[in-house]
Amino acid sequence: MAQESTFVVEEVSNIIKESVEGVIGGGSYQPNKVAQWTSNIVEQCLNQLTALKKPFKYIVNCIIMQKTGAGLHTASSCFWDNTTDGSCTVRWENKTMYCIVSVFGLSM
Amino acid sequence: MAEPLKPEGPEGEGRRRSGPPPGGLTVPGEGRRRQSKQSHSGHRMSTGGGARGATTNTGIRRARIQYENTYRTEPMAKFRSDLAYGIIEELFERKLKGVKYDPKQCQDTAKTLAAEIRTKVKELKYDRYKCVVVVTIGQRQDSELVLASRCLLDTKWDTFATYNFENYDIFATGIVYAFFFE
Numbered sequence: 076m077a078q079e080s081t082f083v084v085e086e087v088s089n090i091i092k093e094s095v096e097g098v099i100g101g102g103s104y105q106p107n108k109v110a111q112w113t114s115n116i117v118e119q120c121l122n123q124l125t126a127l128k129k130p131f132k133y134i135v136n137c138i139i140m141q142k143t144g145a146g147l148h149t150a151s152s153c154f155w156d157n158t159t160d161g162s163c164t165v166r167w168e169n170k171t172m173y174c175i176v177s178v179f180g181l182s183m
Numbered sequence: 184m185a186e187p188l189k190p191e192g193p194e195g196e197g198r199r200r201s202g203p204p205p206g207g208l209t210v211p212g213e214g215r216r217r218q219s220k221q222s223h224s225g226h227r228m229s230t231g232g233g234a235r236g237a238t239t240n241t242g243i244r245r246a247r248i249q250y251e252n253t254y255r256t257e258p259m260a261k262f263r264s265d266l267a268y269g270i271i272e273e274l275f276e277r278k279l280k281g282v283k284y285d286p287k288q289c290q291d292t293a294k295t296l297a298a299e300i301r302t303k304v305k306e307l308k309y310d311r312y313k314c315v316v317v318v319t320i321g322q323r324q325d326s327e328l329v330l331a332s333r334c335l336l337d338t339k340w341d342t343f344a345t346y347n348f349e350n351y352d353i354f355a356t357g358i359v360y361a362f363f364f365e
Contacts, residue, residue, distance in 0.1 A: 106327055113331030121333055132362050133335040134315055138328065145324035146286050150293035152301040155313045156364075162315075179315050183365040 080130050082161030082180040087124070091165040091176045094119040104141045104171040113137045116176060124178070134179040141172050155181055258340055262309050262361040267344035270303045271357040275348040283352045284322040293320045296357070304359055315360040323354055336362060 098115045102108075117135045124133050140147055151162065159182035167174045278296060282289075297318040304314050321328060334343070340363040348355040 104327075109327065109329045110331075113329050114333075117331050117333040121335055125335060131335075132337070132341065134332065134360050135334070136317060136330070136332045136358075138319065138330045140321070140328040141326040143324055143326040145322040145326045146284060146289070147319065147321040147328070148286075148289050148293040149317065149319045150290075150297040151315065151317045152294075152297035153313075153315045154301055154305055155315070160313070177317070179360075181313050181315070181362050181364075 080182055081159050082131070082163075082182070084161060084163045086127070087163040087178050087180070088165055090123045091120055091163065091178060092167070094123065095165070095167045095174055095176060099139075099169075099172075099174060101169075103169070104139075109139050113139055116174070120176065120178065124180075129180075130183045131180045132183060134177075134181075136175075136177040136179075138175045139172055140174075142168075142170070147173070147175075149175060149177070151177065151179075153179065256365065258312065258363050259310055261340055262312055262342055262363075263307075264342045264344040264359075264361070266307060267304055267359040267361065268346055271300055271344065271346040271359060274300055274303070275346060275355055275357060279320075279348055279350065279353065279355055281350065289320050289353070293318045296320075296355075300357060300359060304361070309361070311364045313362045313364050315362075317358045317360075318355065319357075320353055320355045323349070323352055330356060332358065334360065337365075 094116050097119065099112050116137045120135045120137075121133060124131075124135075138147070138149070149164075153160070153162065160180060162177060162179045164175065164177040167176070274296060278292065282292070297316045300316045300318070301314060304316070319330065332343075334341070341361065343358060343360040345359075346357045348357075
């Protein structure tokens with residue numbers, strides 16, 4: 076069965092948004108729960124990505140940061156095949172925190 | 184007033200670039216292709232046929248090289264994450280020592296660091312390994328931050344390396360993922 080084996084950014088972006096909304100949707104920053112949240116977000120993303128059943132290896136990164144006016148920069152540089160591999164980054168925020176999730180997909 | 188080099192003709196040339204394209208000789212089909220987007224006269228130029236294909240200046244079609252299968256399912260040498268760790272550590276210590284947080288500068292620093300780490304990892308010359316480098320630089324200002332990462336990989340051959348750096352004003356995290364290309 077010929078499956079589309081290129082990284083579809085829109086599809087992955089939706090998956091990320093759903094996962095983030097599902098885990099921290101209406102909450103505010105709680106230090107004791109953050110570690111659990113990040114784990115849950117990456118786990119959910121990964122599970123849904125696997126369910127796509129594409130011949131891909133995935134890297135999911137999640138950063139949750141409290142809103143205090145501090146600055147943050149993330150940069151990535153990749154050595155891969157441009158035609159089949161790709162990445163998708165989603166920035167989400169609410170009143171008390173920022174959440175940045177990046178997914179990199181590398182074809183096999 | 185810039186004059187087009189060629190007079191307007193029945194093909195509905197209209198607006199054309201006033202000079203030859205910077206590459207030198209004009210590829211025969213190219214000019215025609217551009218016009219078909221701009222002509223309003225209803226002249227439908229075919230964009231297929233001769234306009235396609237990569238023809239170089241000498242007119243020889245550049246063939247896509249196809250390699251034979253190696254039938255090798257495993258790498259000759261597994262990627263050593265400790266070497267990648269050393270690379271990130273050395274670059275961070277050298278470039279971020281005593282650096283103060285500045286929004287514009289840190290943006291560039293993060294990008295250049297990621298590119299440099301990638302170059303150095305490529306210099307290790309591991310065969311058939313793809314790599315992803317993620318660099319995060321943030322300001323130390325009383326806020327909390329959690330960074331989590333999870334991967335779907337082949338634990339036998341794929342690996343990663345992480346390094347955390349801190350000084351009085353900034354913190355930085357560098358991650359290198361190395362994935363074998365099956």
